[in-house]
Amino acid sequence: MTREAGGARVRRPPAERRAEILRTAMETFAERGYQSASLAEIADRVGLTQAGVLHYFSSKAGLLTGVLDLRDSTDIEELGSERPRGLAFLRHLVETTRRNAGREGIVRLYTVLAAESVTAEHPAQRWFRDRYQGLLALVAEALDDARALGEVAADVDSGTTSRVIVATMDGLQLQWLLEPGSVDMAEATEVAIVRLIGRDLPPAARH
Structure with missing residues (x-):
């Protein structure tokens, strides 16, 4: 959940939240490397607890796999169907x-x-x-x-x-x-x- 103006808490759709976590993890891994980046840092950047991140990704390694798959899908889309x-x-x-x-x-x-x-x-x-x-x-x-x-x-x-x-x-x-x-x-x-x-x-x- 995130806060809007006035302090109201708004629940984000799971797909949207998952995409936000992946984007943030991609940026964090790019800046600090996998070994130096922590789940706590990624969670803090998206406004979640570590448990909140682990609700979407089973582990730090699982999050890395998601990031790599996202990066790979970009190249596949560019290549086209043929x-x-x-x-x-x-x-x-x-x-x-x-x-x-x-x-x-x-x-x-x-x-x-x-x-x-x-x-x-x-x-x-x-x-x-x-x-x-x-x-x-x-x-x-x-x-x-x-x-x-x-x-x-x-x-x-x-x-x-x-x-x-x-x-x-x-x-x-x-x-x-x-x-x-x-x-x-x-x-x-x-x-x-x-x-x-x-x-x-x-x-x-x-x-």
Whole structure:
């Protein structure tokens, strides 16, 4: 429940309250990391007790899972119902980095939690491992498609190239977070991909 002007207490719909907790947890984890953030801090930010937060999420780890699922759903929505193939998918990656420049909170959350997840028994370790495996598979498949379509040379190694592309994107995000004006993530990502595959990418779709 929250207070409106005059002190009246108003009960928030469960879905609305749950969404508020997730947004607040996302911001808190992005600022402080999972290990340093506490349920008490998140509860205080949304005007609840710890028990109140645990009414919606069974544990701090469960809250983290909800935050990661929320972040993941954003990327899925951007991808749309039909995934682009070949070089069009690599163009999609470039445009994703361009959009990320307008959502620092999500980028910071991902970067902080990804770094933390390499520690022993971190609750997000499996999520990040699965996500990297899935992303690498998507990029490698796009390169295989591009090779089959004659868009890139037959000797482009999809496995190694996909790893370099993903590592480049992650590294650029870190540089951008540390010094936002120092790098154009989209431009640098495109330059790296073009150098790796030896072909220009198709132009971005106009909306």
